Amino acid sequence: MENVFDILFAHIQKKVSLTVEDQQHIMRFFKPKKLRRRQYALQQGEVCTHISFVAQGLLKSYMLDEKGNEHINLFAWEGWWISDFESFIFGSPAKLDMDAVEDSTLLLLSKDNYDRMLAEVPLMERYFRILYQNSLATKDRRLISANSHTAEEKYALFLEVYPVISQRLPQHLIASYLGLSAETISRIKKKISAQRP
Amino acid sequence: MENVFDILFAHIQKKVSLTVEDQQHIMRFFKPKKLRRRQYALQQGEVCTHISFVAQGLLKSYMLDEKGNEHINLFAWEGWWISDFESFIFGSPAKLDMDAVEDSTLLLLSKDNYDRMLAEVPLMERYFRILYQNSLATKDRRLISANSHTAEEKYALFLEVYPVISQRLPQHLIASYLGLSAETISRIKKKISAQRP
DNA sequence: CGATGGCTTGATGGCCTTCAAATATGGTGG
DNA sequence: CCACCATATTTGAAGGCCATCAAGCCATCG
Numbered sequence: 001m002e003n004v005f006d007i008l009f010a011h012i013q014k015k016v017s018l019t020v021e022d023q024q025h026i027m028r029f030f031k032p033k034k035l036r037r038r039q040y041a042l043q044q045g046e047v048c049t050h051i052s053f054v055a056q057g058l059l060k061s062y063m064l065d066e067k068g069n070e071h072i073n074l075f076a077w078e079g080w081w082i083s084d085f086e087s088f089i090f091g092s093p094a095k096l097d098m099d100a101v102e103d104s105t106l107l108l109l110s111k112d113n114y115d116r117m118l119a120e121v122p123l124m125e126r127y128f129r130i131l132y133q134n135s136l137a138t139k140d141r142r143l144i145s146a147n148s149h150t151a152e153e154k155y156a157l158f159l160e161v162y163p164v165i166s167q168r169l170p171q172h173l174i175a176s177y178l179g180l181s182a183e184t185i186s187r188i189k190k191k192i193s194a195q196r197p
Numbered sequence: 198m199e200n201v202f203d204i205l206f207a208h209i210q211k212k213v214s215l216t217v218e219d220q221q222h223i224m225r226f227f228k229p230k231k232l233r234r235r236q237y238a239l240q241q242g243e244v245c246t247h248i249s250f251v252a253q254g255l256l257k258s259y260m261l262d263e264k265g266n267e268h269i270n271l272f273a274w275e276g277w278w279i280s281d282f283e284s285f286i287f288g289s290p291a292k293l294d295m296d297a298v299e300d301s302t303l304l305l306l307s308k309d310n311y312d313r314m315l316a317e318v319p320l321m322e323r324y325f326r327i328l329y330q331n332s333l334a335t336k337d338r339r340l341i342s343a344n345s346h347t348a349e350e351k352y353a354l355f356l357e358v359y360p361v362i363s364q365r366l367p368q369h370l371i372a373s374y375l376g377l378s379a380e381t382i383s384r385i386k387k388k389i390s391a392q393r394p
Numbered sequence: 395c396g397a398t399g400g401c402t403t404g405a406t407g408g409c410c411t412t413c414a415a416a417t418a419t420g421g422t423g424g
Numbered sequence: 425c426c427a428c429c430a431t432a433t434t435t436g437a438a439g440g441c442c443a444t445c446a447a448g449c450c451a452t453c454g
Binding site: 074132143148178 | 260262266268270271282283286315319322323325326329330331332333334336337338339340341343344345375376
């Protein structure tokens with residue numbers, strides 16, 4: 001089995017160059033954790049005490065509305081981070097639930113360790129600045145898509161942007177992510193496959 | 198007239214504590230610019246060469262679809278930053294347009310100066326990390342709202358979250374921001390005012 | 395196997411868009 | 425400062441997209 005930290009550093013090195021000393025320093029702030037499929041990583045109402053790097057597997061974060069419908073906020077797979085930011089930063093009760101779509105391995109970073117790491121390793125401050133900066137650009141695009149595209153356009157765009165991950169997700173989760181009903185995705189698929197026999 | 202930099206530093210100080218030396222250092226990276234109402238700050242296809250701090254006034258960034266409809270991505274008023282991130286970071290052609298809703302005063306920060314400032318003033322790296330982090334939490338909420346709320350809920354939420362700014366915006370811009378037609382907002386307003394005579 | 399969860403298909407209806415036209419508002423130039 | 429004209433808002437009518445409800449099928453897995 002590959003060392004989970006190899007996966008972490010491989011992703012960090014894409015944005016900043018860490019020395020071996022930095023890496024050894026940083027490792028101490030993380031705590032590995034395994035999650036089985038369907039297991040919660042966070043439940044609404046709890047405080048989100050850490051952000052999680054996904055070394056392996058796939059998780060989702062979502063909001064339950066008053067009718068019990070799931071509205072997916074984010075999928076996180078290898079190389080992505082996941083948390084309820086608002087709760088993590090401000091210590092407020094989480095509005096989101098998070099759970100594992102597949103068996104997963106996480107690296108947990110507590111708020112204390114996050115703050116300490118950023119203070120002690122300036123390159124990590126930079127890493128997160130760049131990470132967040134890029135995430136903002138992504139979310140901008142998603143927001144515009146949510147507000148301006150039809151169901152069919154949204155689904156096609158999702159498949160185009162996330163061709164690999166879409167294969168690991170059941171359709172009803174993609175539907176929830178796009179703000180559509182599972183039935184609508186089913187009908188769109190049928191329509192598309194009819195167009196190209 | 199108040200110094201535009203006073204406004205900038207007042208906002209930065211909410212997140213990090215700058216020394217007077219830092220402030221004098223930082224000032225040199227910015228260039229003030231005034232925009233009249235309706236004037237473009239950026240046009241689609243150009244490269245977004247700088248991010249802008251809004252010292253005074255109000256701007257919007259938006260995307261034009263193939264039918265010429267405006268889909269507003271962001272409003273930026275005193276204390277906010279505005280740019281086409283993707284274009285700014287990667288030097289790609291901007292997908293967004295930006296223009297002034299009111300006469301405005303900006304502080305421009307070019308890509309070179311941005312990079313240099315972040316390298317030379319670690320506290321600014323921290324400032325932007327925190328700024329982006331908070332923006333992500335905001336966008337998360339907006340995305341969930343876009344995908345799960347009715348038109349009426351979205352409008353009510355907007356008024357609740359941005360009571361002051363909503364007064365400075367024509368309704369059709371709020372509609373565009375929420376992914377709704379101007380007519381829908383008009384009808385919602387009528388309905389609400391009928392409920393409380 | 396039985397049961398559970400996911401996918402499909404049909405029928406119905408509601409929310410919101412679109413189109414159109416009338417009215418109100420407000421910025422701008424004379 | 426006023427008159428004008430472009431722009432914003434309102435209102436009505438028609439229709440389409442997509443959700444909801446319901447039922448049946450299919451695959452997986454304990």
